[in-house]
Amino acid sequence: MMLLNRTDAVFYSDFVDVLKELIRQPCVVGAEHSFFRVLQRLLEERGAVVTWYDGVLVARGSDPFSTMFSAHIDRHGLICTGPNEFQYAAFVAGNRSDLLGNSVSEQLMNKIVDRFGSQPVMAYEPWSGAYRGSGVVDRAYICEFRNNLIFELKQLDHLIAGTPVAFTDRLTVQDGRLIGQLDNVLTAAVLVHLFSMNFEGTCFFTAQEESGRSWRYLLEWFRRFGSSDNQLIVVDTSPYPDLESVAHQDVVLRTRDANAPFDTETTDCVRAYCEELGISYSFKDRYIEQANELAIAEGRQPASLGSTEMGRITAASNGLVRGTTLQIPTIGYHTMQESASIDSVKAFIRLLMAISDIEPM
Numbered sequence: 438m439m440l441l442n443r444t445d446a447v448f449y450s451d452f453v454d455v456l457k458e459l460i461r462q463p464c465v466v467g468a469e470h471s472f473f474r475v476l477q478r479l480l481e482e483r484g485a486v487v488t489w490y491d492g493v494l495v496a497r498g499s500d501p502f503s504t505m506f507s508a509h510i511d512r513h514g515l516i517c518t519g520p521n522e523f524q525y526a527a528f529v530a531g532n533r534s535d536l537l538g539n540s541v542s543e544q545l546m547n548k549i550v551d552r553f554g555s556q557p558v559m560a561y562e563p564w565s566g567a568y569r570g571s572g573v574v575d576r577a578y579i580c581e582f583r584n585n586l587i588f589e590l591k592q593l594d595h596l597i598a599g600t601p602v603a604f605t606d607r608l609t610v611q612d613g614r615l616i617g618q619l620d621n622v623l624t625a626a627v628l629v630h631l632f633s634m635n636f637e638g639t640c641f642f643t644a645q646e647e648s649g650r651s652w653r654y655l656l657e658w659f660r661r662f663g664s665s666d667n668q669l670i671v672v673d674t675s676p677y678p679d680l681e682s683v684a685h686q687d688v689v690l691r692t693r694d695a696n697a698p699f700d701t702e703t704t705d706c707v708r709a710y711c712e713e714l715g716i717s718y719s720f721k722d723r724y725i726e727q728a729n730e731l732a733i734a735e736g737r738q739p740a741s742l743g744s745t746e747m748g749r750i751t752a753a754s755n756g757l758v759r760g761t762t763l764q765i766p767t768i769g770y771h772t773m774q775e776s777a778s779i780d781s782v783k784a785f786i787r788l789l790m791a792i793s794d795i796e797p798m
Contacts, residue, residue, distance in 0.1 A: 451633050452786070453615075455479060456608055456626040460617050463561045463603030465514030467530030469644040471566030472510055476629070476642055483632035485640075492654030494642040496632065502664050504638030504793045505760075507655060507671045508625045509646030509746060512618055513771055515558065515602040521594040523602060525586035530648035553577045553588070556773060557605040560596055569600060604773055614776040619767055621646070623777060624672040627786055634795050643746065652749035659758050668703055669760035670792070671747040672785075674777065675721055676770030686719040687784035689764040693722050695741055696748030700759035707763055710791045716784045721764070763788070 458479070464472035473494050477487045485496040494510075516526040553574045560569035572592035580587045593602065609616040615623070628640040641658070643651035659667050677683040690707060693699055711718045722742050729739035747762045765785050769775040790797075 452626060452630040452782075453608070453610075455629050456615070456623065459622045459626050459629075460606050460608050460619075463514070463559060463566065463601065464510055464512050464622070465516065465563075465601035465603050466511035466527045466645055466647040467516065468514075468526070468561075468563035468601035469511050470564045471561065473642070473644075474566070476510065476625070479629050480632060483629065484635075485632045490654070490658060492644045492651065493658055495658065496628075496640045496642070498632065498635075498637035498639070500637040501639045504636075505641070505667070505669045506628055506631075506638070506789070507641040507643060507669055507746065508628050508673065509621050509643045509651050510625050511644055511647050511651075512603070512620065512622060513647055514604055515588050515590075517560075517593075517596045517598050517600040517602065519598055521590070523588040523590055523593075524583070525588075526601060527647040528585045530645055530650070553604075558590060558593070558602050559605050560593055560600050560602045563601050569596065571605065572602075606773055610779075613779050615779060615782065616769075616774060616776040618771075618773050619775045619777055620674045620676075620771060623674055623765060623767075623782070624785075627672065627782070627789065630786065631789060631793065631795070634790065636793055636795060638793055646746055649744065649749070652746050652753065655746070656750050656754055656758065659754070663757065667758045667760075668700070669747070669750075669758055670703065670707070671745065671760065671762045672789075673745070673762060673764045674767045674770075674775070675764035676775075677766050677768055679768060683766045683768050683778070685717070686766055687717045687778075687781045688788060689721050689766050690718050691721050691745070691747075691762045691764075694743050694745045694748035694762075696744055697752040699747060699751060699761040703759065704761040707761060707788075707792065710788055714784075714787060714791060716788055 462472050462475050476494055480487050480496045488495045514526050515523040516529050518524050556574040559571045562569060570593055572590045575589040575591050577586055577588045606618045625642060641655055643655055645651050675689040692704055725740055725742055732739050745762055747760055750758050765777050765781050767775050767777045
């Protein structure tokens with residue numbers, strides 16, 4: 438698939454450079470401050486006007502309400518909760534108050550518990566990002582009393598409670614795919630990259646999405662500074678089980694999630710751009726519903742429609758914010774081997790350019 442000239446020319450020189458830098462920066466859910474500092478620098482270098490609020494970094498171009506995108510920047514990791522005790526940070530950060538059983542993350546907890554053996558990790562100071570030591574995962578298990586993933590680590594028994602521990606990561610490019618802990622540093626890097634191409638709208642970078650809290654920070658901003666028509670597109674990754682299923686689409690759309698239906702007008706607009714540009718797409722909620730019909734027929738447990746930032750803010754905003762999601766399909770969800778097709782990422786960038794009315798340069 439051919440990409441617009443400007444995007445193709447700078448894909449490796451800007452976007453991948455941004456992604457490589459961001460993926461190496463720790464950003465455990467609930468401890469995102471140091472990552473925001475790096476993000477602010479990259480955005481300001483590209484001409485964005487950056488304002489930092491509690492839980493959300495707002496980057497504006499010359500026409501802030503023309504187009505608005507949002508991406509969460511937190512990634513899964515661990516938090517020290519006692520002497521040589523480490524828990525899955527997303528569930529600790531959310532105080533388990535948002536564990537309603539409707540998130541894909543919760544349903545996958547049993548599946549991913551065995552994926553972290555011998556995984557290198559690094560501890561850091563959450564505000565400054567200062568290095569606090571490195572180690573490896575010895576083992577992980579689900580504690581029936583705390584209903585959380587518990588990790589035992591080697592070489593980090595000196596840490597005190599409250600210290601975040603990130604999975605050590607770097608970007609790998611292999612067989613036409615970008616590989617790493619991509620959720621959701623991938624689309625955050627795309628939004629930074631847009632400002633290199635004279636993006637004029639607004640991009641929101643939110644914290645604590647993996648613990649179900651990011652929509653609150655976003656909604657507070659719209660209540661204070663929004664317009665009469667707050668149309669938002671939330672960008673993210675979307676997990677699929679294998680290469681065969683992920684290959685059926687370049688990008689992923691939705692009409693709803695487990696929380697609420699999305700704005701039909703915005704969703705139809707994104708779909709129209711896909712068809713105009715020749716970008717293949719699918720609807721994730723319909724994919725899940727079809728899989729659930731088969732599961733029920735075979736006596737298996739149906740899967741959740743998933744809980745997204747867009748669904749949560751739609752349900753809570755009483756019409757103040759409307760919009761939809763746009764996602765990059767990936768495999769290896771919530772692991773260090775999550776991967777996305779380079780062709781899908783290029784199509785995604787091209788689609789965001791069209792939605793933002795960015796001309797090729």
